[in-house]
Amino acid sequence: MILFIKLFKESALFAWGSVVSNKLRTLLTLLGITIGIFAIISVFSVVDALERQIRTSISSLGDNVIYIQKWPWEFSQDFAWWKYMNRPSPRPSELDEIFRRTNILESAVFTASTNRTVEYFNRSIEQVNILSVSQDYDKVRSFEIDAGRFISLTESGSGRNVAVIGSKIASQLFENDNPIGNIIKIFGRNIEVIGVFAPEGDDTFGNNHDEMIVLPLNFVNSFIDVSSDRYGPVILAKGKENFSNDELTDELRGVMRSIRKIKPAAEDDFALNQTSLLSRQFDGLFAILKIAGWIIGGFSILVGGFGIANIMFVSVKERTTIIGIQKALGAKNFFILIQFLSEAVLLSLMGGSIGLLLVFGGTFIASQLFDMDLLIQMKNVLLGVNVSVIIGLVAGFIPAWSAAHLNPVDAIRANT
């Protein structure tokens, strides 16, 4: 092993010599590898960044929450929308039944949303997202309250005219005033502000409480039909600890089918969605993006690989005599092979490194421009390095093999 390292060091020295003495030729040939590695690694980095962002967003939605809805979360092309069109939407009464019939349910909440104008004295904001929630919303979704409190059980049950408002709504509507205890107007009704959500910031789906007003379902119920498809009614169900999503899904399916009196052979007329399904959808998308990266980068690398093979053939030819002398001084075929292979790998690595540097530069600029948190992960750097090494090995193998198996007679002939 030590001998091998020594041999390798000596091979690398020879290789380095030839790289240094042919700078321009080397540089031009490396361009293919550079572009290829740049394409692959930059696509991977962007996909990784997106993936990270989406995953954190999804987990903030609660990865242990089942969404009972009319529509399934599905993005596929053959989405059978006509099958789902005529399904009934979830209703508040079904929530009560669910509570009664399930065993492993921790909590569940019915929500519906609509957009309305909100007024406070002479100020108003149009198209504010109004979320109507049954009790226990705070047990299913996680959030924090900055000022005041959340809707109480009694307020929820009796449908009191109270509201918890998002931080952005609070600052727009009240500016410097304290919103708590003040009266705002929605649906033409007076509603008392009892709490303000803590600022959350955007996630990928724009899912946050910052620009939202939450009202008790029983209050809103008297102005609009919350079960109407227009308001996107959903039942969010969260299982007890120690129970998996699958167990909860199974139980909910049975319960929902019995609530809706669905015959055994008939299909479900509801969808049980969960965030893991959502991320699975994205998995496909990311896989496609990555494949695209491979294809684009792959072609450049292919070109680059031929370039390296070409350089190596030239290099072998130029150094025929040296090879012969090395052999005459006792160098084994393997030594010659390693020597030229390491030269090829060195070349390819140089090209790849330049590509990686470009990615570093690119991500730096991109993260400045787009406020995107683009990080080059170690695994992507390693991927770039590995791909380069493999290209070097593949492209260099035939030239190196031919060098190693040069007949010393031919190799030395030029010399004597």
Add this chain to the structure above:
Amino acid sequence: MIEIRNLYKAFNNLPVLNNVSTIFQKGNTNLIIGQSGSGKTVFMKCLVGLHEPDEGGIYYDNLNFTKLSSRERSQVRKKIGMLFQGSALFDSLNVEENVIFPLEMFNKDMTKKEKLERAHFCLDRVNIHNANHLYPAEISGGMKKRVAIARAIANKPEYLFCDEPNSGLDPATAIVIDNLIREITKEFEITTVINTHDMNSVMEIGDHVVFLYKGELWWEGTSEQILTSGNKEVEEFVYASELMRKLKTN
């Protein structure tokens, strides 16, 4: 000692070496001379196995080289040092590393320190001092030749082959190099075979001179005998230059 018996080698049915027999003694500088195209290079290449002879035998201390397996041959090759035309040092290695190279290749059981010591010893022997870390581009032609000699003897060879060792050197340096080779030959009891054009070398270090003519061993003897060989072709070769002709008439 290397013994050559009835060596025959042809290219495309044209004989280049024809029935060559001779003995190269240990501790002697054996010179192969002859006109251009007489077969010197082919002869030497046959000796080290770079060409396969068609007939005949090459005996390295009674070991028939032509009959050996490639593994056994590489055992013999370990004992052969080679001095290539134009020195042929590795440009990317410094003087010391060039000398270590064959040690690195052949001597798997020498320690780093032993190799370094051996390299320094050889460089000392060829009078290279304080140049161990210079690169071939930074030293003179004569020095390169010395380094090449140091490299050729690094592995303590029993046989040393030199191909036109003083081509490209001025006459004074050429004589120094010739004598260095001869000293080393005597000192380490090497069987040295030198391929040359140079009559100066013949006179200076020709312990045993082999004259090839059209692929045949036409004449052999010592450097003294060559002046009075009485052989027409040898005389033509020896007295080709004006200088030698003048020396003769004196």
